[in-house]
Amino acid sequence: MRSLARWVTLSVIVIALGNTALAYASNERYKTLKVPQAVPAFSLKDQAGNDFGLAQLHGQWSLVFIGFTSCPDVCPLTLMQLEAVRADLGLRFTPERIPQIIFLAVDPARDKSVLGKYLAHFHPENIGVTGEREQIDILVKGMDAFYRFNPKPGSDFYDVVHTAAIAVIDPQAQLVSKISPPFKIHAMAEYLTQLIRQAKYHE
Amino acid sequence: MNKIRPWLFLLIHLLSGLMCAVSVTAEQGGFSEKFIVSNARQPETPLQTMPKAGYFTLQNHSRETMIITAISSPAFEKVELHKALMVDGMASMLLLDELTIAVGETITLEPGGLHLMMFNVHRDYAVDDVYQMTLHFSNQTTRSFDMRVVTLSDKDLTQADMAHHHNHGHHKHHE
Numbered sequence: 362m363r364s365l366a367r368w369v370t371l372s373v374i375v376i377a378l379g380n381t382a383l384a385y386a387s388n389e390r391y392k393t394l395k396v397p398q399a400v401p402a403f404s405l406k407d408q409a410g411n412d413f414g415l416a417q418l419h420g421q422w423s424l425v426f427i428g429f430t431s432c433p434d435v436c437p438l439t440l441m442q443l444e445a446v447r448a449d450l451g452l453r454f455t456p457e458r459i460p461q462i463i464f465l466a467v468d469p470a471r472d473k474s475v476l477g478k479y480l481a482h483f484h485p486e487n488i489g490v491t492g493e494r495e496q497i498d499i500l501v502k503g504m505d506a507f508y509r510f511n512p513k514p515g516s517d518f519y520d521v522v523h524t525a526a527i528a529v530i531d532p533q534a535q536l537v538s539k540i541s542p543p544f545k546i547h548a549m550a551e552y553l554t555q556l557i558r559q560a561k562y563h564e
Numbered sequence: 565m566n567k568i569r570p571w572l573f574l575l576i577h578l579l580s581g582l583m584c585a586v587s588v589t590a591e592q593g594g595f596s597e598k599f600i601v602s603n604a605r606q607p608e609t610p611l612q613t614m615p616k617a618g619y620f621t622l623q624n625h626s627r628e629t630m631i632i633t634a635i636s637s638p639a640f641e642k643v644e645l646h647k648a649l650m651v652d653g654m655a656s657m658l659l660l661d662e663l664t665i666a667v668g669e670t671i672t673l674e675p676g677g678l679h680l681m682m683f684n685v686h687r688d689y690a691v692d693d694v695y696q697m698t699l700h701f702s703n704q705t706t707r708s709f710d711m712r713v714v715t716l717s718d719k720d721l722t723q724a725d726m727a728h729h730h731n732h733g734h735h736k737h738h739e
Contacts, residue, residue: 433609433617435648435655438675441716475611482610513659525655542650543676 397535400503405492408477418534422460429468449550466491504528598626618680631702639695641684
């Protein structure tokens with residue numbers, strides 16, 4: 362009996378230490394907002410030319426990240442990583458609770474005409490949104506994010522410096538969390554699972 | 565002396581031929597074996613007109629530090645060396661002027677880290693197509709190899725996780 366008690370105590374300590382480590386990791390890479398921030402109203406278009414605004418954020422979880430189609434390295438990688446996260450979450454949740462992946466294209470001059478083909482290359486369900494600069498900026502601000510164009514002297518390429526974090530928006534269209542790179546697929550899926558389950562508990 | 569002269573003539577010929585052979589080997593095969601380029605690949609892009617990224621691994625087994633000062637390919641109008649950066653939560657790209665590979669060093673170009681950026685492809689390339697890429701070094705030598713068009717794989721995703729923790733060697737960025 363005493364041996365059983367000892368094992369139970371040990372298990373509790375191990376679990377507590379594990380939770381502490383998880384909480385520490387969360388602070389580093391997964392920033393859950395203490396108070397969710399309502400995303401302001403914005404008006405953009407998706408890759409098919411349909412309206413995309415607050416209404417399209419309501420009722421579903423969303424993972425939004427800033428990118429541009431002429432980015433051949435980080436953006437395709439992030440899209441693939443998010444796809445892997447979505448596949449992982451697909452094993453845990455019913456489809457209506459799996460987050461939609463939204464690529465906010467902040468370089469409309471180059472992005473608008475190719476956005477559909479660009480995203481379809483990775484997954485047909487990916488959503489790409491872009492539009493007027495002023496409207497893009499509203500959503501970027503709502504994500505507590507930032508971007509600016511960065512021309513390279515002597516290069517044909519101009520970079521877009523932007524917030525690397527992925528914004529997590531809940532089904533009430535509120536920014537609830539920001540996930541910073543490097544993106545670990547399994548850890549991200551675990552974190553999002555906790556976030557989505559806790560939200561359901563509070564509903 | 566007259567008897568020796570033809571033999572001497574033949575010996576000089578043989579020696580000069582041998583020296584030529586050694587010289588060619590050093591320039592081609594010998595150097596290639598000491599500076600290894602492996603796993604050279606370019607993920608396919610949604611549209612041919614988009615800039616493309618290139619990845620490979622460099623191993624310097626030669627006796628001298630190798631400095632890449634330029635990269636070219638007959639398949640593209642321009643090839644640059646870039647590094648994805650993450651500073652204070654902001655993602656950006658650094659254009660590098662050169663890349664130094666020290667003696668015995670291995671440098672990996674991979675998604676989310678060091679990579680080639682290739683502009684204005686001259687014709688369409690499909691998955692498994694191959695084109696030539698050439699590294700130009702500060703010691704005036706070059707090293708050419710084949711780049712293969714691939715689909716970005718799960719392995720690349722795993723490598724990208726690691727990319728942020730690797731030392732990518734010494735490099736100078738564009739001022």
